[in-house]
Amino acid sequence: MPFNQIIGHQRPIKWLRTAVETSHLGHAYLFHGEPAIGKRHTAMALTQFLLCDHPQGGSTPDACGTCRACHQVEQGIHPDYLMIQPEDGQKQNPKIKIDQIRAIEHLVIYRPLIGSHKVCLIDDADTMTPEAANALLKTLEDPPEHCLFLLITSRPEHLLPTIHSRCIALRFAPLPINHIDEFLKQQATMDSRDARLVSTFSEGRLGQALHLDPEELKVKLRQYWALLFGEHLTSTTQVFDMSETLVKSNQVAEAIYWFQQGLRDVLLLSLDESNSPMFYRDQEPTLRQLAQRISPSAIIELSQELNHLERGQQRHLNMQIGLEQFFFHLHDQLDSVLALE
Numbered sequence: 601m602p603f604n605q606i607i608g609h610q611r612p613i614k615w616l617r618t619a620v621e622t623s624h625l626g627h628a629y630l631f632h633g634e635p636a637i638g639k640r641h642t643a644m645a646l647t648q649f650l651l652c653d654h655p656q657g658g659s660t661p662d663a664c665g666t667c668r669a670c671h672q673v674e675q676g677i678h679p680d681y682l683m684i685q686p687e688d689g690q691k692q693n694p695k696i697k698i699d700q701i702r703a704i705e706h707l708v709i710y711r712p713l714i715g716s717h718k719v720c721l722i723d724d725a726d727t728m729t730p731e732a733a734n735a736l737l738k739t740l741e742d743p744p745e746h747c748l749f750l751l752i753t754s755r756p757e758h759l760l761p762t763i764h765s766r767c768i769a770l771r772f773a774p775l776p777i778n779h780i781d782e783f784l785k786q787q788a789t790m791d792s793r794d795a796r797l798v799s800t801f802s803e804g805r806l807g808q809a810l811h812l813d814p815e816e817l818k819v820k821l822r823q824y825w826a827l828l829f830g831e832h833l834t835s836t837t838q839v840f841d842m843s844e845t846l847v848k849s850n851q852v853a854e855a856i857y858w859f860q861q862g863l864r865d866v867l868l869l870s871l872d873e874s875n876s877p878m879f880y881r882d883q884e885p886t887l888r889q890l891a892q893r894i895s896p897s898a899i900i901e902l903s904q905e906l907n908h909l910e911r912g913q914q915r916h917l918n919m920q921i922g923l924e925q926f927f928f929h930l931h932d933q934l935d936s937v938l939a940l941e
């Protein structure tokens with residue numbers, strides 16, 4: 601996928617393109633930013649641009665995307681290109697091991713076979729074992745002239761500082777929601793209601809958006825809306841039962857996430873930010889009534905209570921009591937509003 605097919609990230613792409621054009625490309629780059637926002641696609645586009653047989657000129661030079669070299673990069677079989685990622689990607693704690701880094705040493709030792717560069721892409725670079733990281737560090741300390749290292753991570757703080765300092769860091773920001781919305785409608789041919797829903801939940805991450813199922817989102821929206829603002833709030837017994845069910849079914853983290861989005865929608869409306877994308881858009885009339893009754897400061901307090909609960913999960917806070925308290929406080933605020941439903 602050449603640069604011109606990447607959604608967003610114009611700033612890092614411009615930087616890289618200019619670096620290549622003016623022969624200022626460094627030996628090692630660190631692409632960092634949220635997961636699934638396009639870092640790896642950009643790294644592959646840069647690789648194609650460097651190795652392409654028929655690069656396109658003009659004001660925005662780019663790889664052709666169709667020649668043999670471009671295809672080989674796409675398929676991961678170009679002789680001057682190596683991509684490394686955690687081997688046991690499906691497991692809980694994936695690692696890049698030292699044997700994989702040794703493969704880099706074999707790649708970089710000789711001059712490029714076809715093109716002008718040898719490119720080594722290391723995805724999830726933060727998962728390198730200490731041995732692997734130290735082996736890579738040795739190569740980065742004295743990189744061969746023709747080599748380019750592209751390290752990708754969403755957790756730059758987990759990399760060795762010594763590796764960090766040898767790379768030029770480029771930050772990749774989440775995409776504007778409307779870019780994702782447009783992409784889903786035009787490229788993924790999603791209908792506009794679903795595209796709006798999915799893009800709202802995407803957190804500005806295109807990779808995430810492509811994995812979300814609008815039907816699943818709708819089910820969750822209905823389920824958690826009923827839990828957050830349902831009639832059960834008026835019954836102490838039902839609040840106890842519901843809190844217990846959420847804890848026993850291991851749904852606390854998920855519930856906190858969906859409750860936060862509901863509170864956020866109310867807050868945005870009470871601050872008159874109705875142009876921002878809303879998670880529970882189908883409930884807009886009720887959200888508006890809630891926004892008129894609950895003060896922004898009360899919503900923020902409730903949201904902070906959820907934050908506290910979320911952090912408490914690691915500290916073994918009693919989640920059931922925490923949830924019960926949250927629902928009671930919410931009920932206090934809603935007392936006069938519940939009749940609206």
Ligand SMILES: [Zn+2]
Nearest residue numbers: 652664667670
């Ligand atoms: Zn090409």
